[in-house]
Amino acid sequence: MKRLKTFSFAEGPQAGMIKGLLEANGIACFIKNERLFTAMGEVPFVECFPELWIFDNDQVERAAALLAGVTAADAAISESWTCPDCGEVLEGHFGQCWNCGRARS
Structure with missing residues (x-):
């Protein structure tokens, strides 16, 4: 079992979406610390961040490639266009x- 990514609290909802994407592609995973934010103050805040873990170590590279594709798509969408x-x-x-109503190409 290996950790794929740690999310900030602002990215927390994104962890669930990525988990769904990975599971839809046959990669078993889980989110650790999903609700640990309630312990913040008692536990250092960086220890409370959600983490996405992959059960099968052989699937980590494939999961990372899917995550990279999502990250690249997000970056392309956020770029301004004329x-x-x-x-x-x-x-x-x-x-x-x-x-003028023209669709983005």
């Missing part, structure tokens, strides 16, 4: 130009 029709600069999370 509408080719009207020239409007839009934030990355927009899939369509709010000015």
Whole structure:
């Protein structure tokens, strides 16, 4: 069993989504410290962060590759883009130009 990633509290909900993605791809895993935030103050906060663990050590590389793909997709979505029709600069999370309605390519 190996730890794949530690999440901050802000990323905590993302841990559940990644766990679902890994399980959908046949990788057995679990989230450690999922609810340990209630002990914060009694336990150092960095010890309370959620951690994603992979049961089968042979699946760790495959799980890391899936996680890298998700991270790359998130980075691409967050990049600003310019509408080719009207020239409007839009934030990355927009899939369509709010000015002219053209879909992001």
